Structures are given as C-alpha cells and as structure tokens.
Amino acid sequence: MARECPSMKDNLKGCTCTYEPCSRKGNCCACIAYHRSNGELPGCLFPPEAERTYDRSIAAFVRHFGKRG
Secondary structure (H helix, E strand, C coil), rough: CCCCCCCCHHHHHHHHCCCCCCCCCCCCHHHHHHHHHCECCHHHHHHHHHCCCCCEHHHHHHHHHCCCC
C-alpha cells in the first residue's frame, strides 16, 4: 500500500533548508527532483553546519559523512 506524503504545512515544520528564497520549501518531491536534476542532494540530508554552506553536491555529502568512520 502506497503511503501519502504529508501536507506542505507539515513538511515545512521539518524542513531544515536555510535558503530563504527557495520556492520549493515544503514541497519535498519538487525539491528532490530539482536537486537530482542538478546532480545534487537536498539540504535536509546534510547536518546544519554543512547545509548552511549551500553546497548540495554529492562530493560535499561524501566529504562530510566520509569523515565519520
């Protein structure tokens, strides 16, 4: 059975993206599609200190989590 996505209002409560002019805040499907099309990951997958750099590259993700052995 497929699970429905929470509403945008619910998504906004948990959205950790600090990029304020983002038009996709709370629209997780659009956010993931946008970043995927750019070879990136959404900010919510990064810890706060890494998210604030706005470097959404896969290399940045690996650099951050590769440090944690």
